[in-house]
Amino acid sequence: MCSAHDDLTAKAVIRDRALELFAALGPDSVTVRQISTAAGVSPGLVIHHFGSKERLRAAVDAYVASIFDGLFSRVADGELDPVDGASFAEVFLRELPPDSPVSRYLRRLLLSGDPAGTEVFRRWFAASQATADALIARGVLVPGDDPPVRTAFLMVNDLMLLLLRDQLTDVLGVDPLGPEGAARWADEVLAIYRNGLFAREAER
Amino acid sequence: MCSAHDDLTAKAVIRDRALELFAALGPDSVTVRQISTAAGVSPGLVIHHFGSKERLRAAVDAYVASIFDGLFSRVADGELDPVDGASFAEVFLRELPPDSPVSRYLRRLLLSGDPAGTEVFRRWFAASQATADALIARGVLVPGDDPPVRTAFLMVNDLMLLLLRDQLTDVLGVDPLGPEGAARWADEVLAIYRNGLFAREAER
DNA sequence: ATCTGAGCTGAACATGTGTTTAGTATCCTA
DNA sequence: TAGGATACTAAACACATGTTCAGCTCAGAT
Numbered sequence: 001m002c003s004a005h006d007d008l009t010a011k012a013v014i015r016d017r018a019l020e021l022f023a024a025l026g027p028d029s030v031t032v033r034q035i036s037t038a039a040g041v042s043p044g045l046v047i048h049h050f051g052s053k054e055r056l057r058a059a060v061d062a063y064v065a066s067i068f069d070g071l072f073s074r075v076a077d078g079e080l081d082p083v084d085g086a087s088f089a090e091v092f093l094r095e096l097p098p099d100s101p102v103s104r105y106l107r108r109l110l111l112s113g114d115p116a117g118t119e120v121f122r123r124w125f126a127a128s129q130a131t132a133d134a135l136i137a138r139g140v141l142v143p144g145d146d147p148p149v150r151t152a153f154l155m156v157n158d159l160m161l162l163l164l165r166d167q168l169t170d171v172l173g174v175d176p177l178g179p180e181g182a183a184r185w186a187d188e189v190l191a192i193y194r195n196g197l198f199a200r201e202a203e204r
Numbered sequence: 205m206c207s208a209h210d211d212l213t214a215k216a217v218i219r220d221r222a223l224e225l226f227a228a229l230g231p232d233s234v235t236v237r238q239i240s241t242a243a244g245v246s247p248g249l250v251i252h253h254f255g256s257k258e259r260l261r262a263a264v265d266a267y268v269a270s271i272f273d274g275l276f277s278r279v280a281d282g283e284l285d286p287v288d289g290a291s292f293a294e295v296f297l298r299e300l301p302p303d304s305p306v307s308r309y310l311r312r313l314l315l316s317g318d319p320a321g322t323e324v325f326r327r328w329f330a331a332s333q334a335t336a337d338a339l340i341a342r343g344v345l346v347p348g349d350d351p352p353v354r355t356a357f358l359m360v361n362d363l364m365l366l367l368l369r370d371q372l373t374d375v376l377g378v379d380p381l382g383p384e385g386a387a388r389w390a391d392e393v394l395a396i397y398r399n400g401l402f403a404r405e406a407e408r
Numbered sequence: 409a410t411c412t413g414a415g416c417t418g419a420a421c422a423t424g425t426g427t428t429t430a431g432t433a434t435c436c437t438a
Numbered sequence: 439t440a441g442g443a444t445a446c447t448a449a450a451c452a453c454a455t456g457t458t459c460a461g462c463t464c465a466g467a468t
């Protein structure tokens with residue numbers, strides 16, 4: 001190994017810097033040269049290791065997907081517990097480094113319609129379904145008339161925090177995934193889940 | 205006018221084709237030449253009318269924002285009524301042509317963190333707040349302990365359908381904004397809003 | 409009739425792009 | 439210790455990009 005950055009192989013460094021740049025700027029606006037200088041290598045090496053920019057992008061997609069897969073299986077194994085409204089988003093934020101570009105990358109993955117994003121979405125949905133089933137079995141949740149739709153609803157409520165975090169911070173004045181915002185958000189969501197939203201006619 | 209396409213001015217045609225291409229492929233992957241051939245004009249004319257590709261993008265941003273502004277003010281005037289769960293998304297889908305690229309463009313606008321997207325989000329939030337206040341005043345909704353957070357929650361529930369429509373269609377097997385899917389989605393959401401989510405201990 | 413200015417084109421320009429290539433150092437294996 | 443693969447670079451290549459420019463057409467004012 002010629003030049004040692006951190007304790008990672010150069011290929012991994014390239015992948016990590018590409019992940020950051022793709023997440024921040026979008027894959028299309030990022031050039032191979034930007035990635036190579038961010039990784040401290042030559043542009044040729046990026047191609048040497050990944051074949052092409054497009055395949056580097058695919059590698060980053062797969063890497064991010066594998067991170068989420070790891071988190072999902074840890075939840076399934078009971079290592080991580082998404083209690084209290086079944087918020088996967090909060091669990092993930094806790095597990096990932098606070099400035100991790102992964103959630104921002106996921107945003108691009110999902111909203112751009114990329115197949116890799118659809119795949120992550122599918123697995124997230126499956127994990128949500130498993131969690132919901134477990135809570136129903138324990139008698140905590142009621143199943144509802146249309147379990148898949150109910151699961152999807154709960155899941156997107158959760159995902160939203162990740163996807164629209166910046167915009168929500170803007171209008172609320174507080175980060176809904178920060179310490180204070182998360183508490184306020186959870187309180188309100190649980191209140192709705194508990195009491196519903198509509199005024200009860202004649203207060204029962 | 206040299207070449208008449210449809211009944212629109214060439215500048216408007218360029219803007220419309222750019223909107224479609226930007227929505228479908230992302231602004232960064234679309235070239236001026238693609239836009240110009242889609243509009244049936246020369247690349248130079250695109251620059252002639254808009255100054256630069258970047259300023260064309262800004263013009264499209266503003267155009268989309270104005271479309272949403274129009275819809276918001278029609279809702280405010282009572283012309284459009286988002287009853288039943290206050291679903292703006294459904295209202296918009298009904299008002300826009302079925303294959304309109306606007307909602308897809310909005311997705312890009314929000315995910316890219318573009319200021320224009322943030323602005324649309326702000327106005328959507330304001331409109332949601334106004335609608336919620338009206339429903340509370342009529343005694344339909346209960347305000348909750350944290351009205352801004354409650355409004356944001358309801359709003360993102362709604363936005364989600366627009367933003368994750370494709371992925372939801374994938375996992376549910378039905379378009380949540382299509383005729384059947386919308387009904388199932390509304391039923392389930394209203395059930396939660398009405399009865400909550402948790403099993404009542406001892407069934408009261 | 410003539411001038412003016414806007415709409416518009418085709419070709420060219422400068423540059424940034426992804427990628428290739430030739431070559432060098434370094435490591436692992438036999 | 440030889441030899442071949444691997445990691446890596448610098449330079450170049452081919453091409454696509456956004457943009458410019460000179461000039462054309464044509465409607466409307468003078």
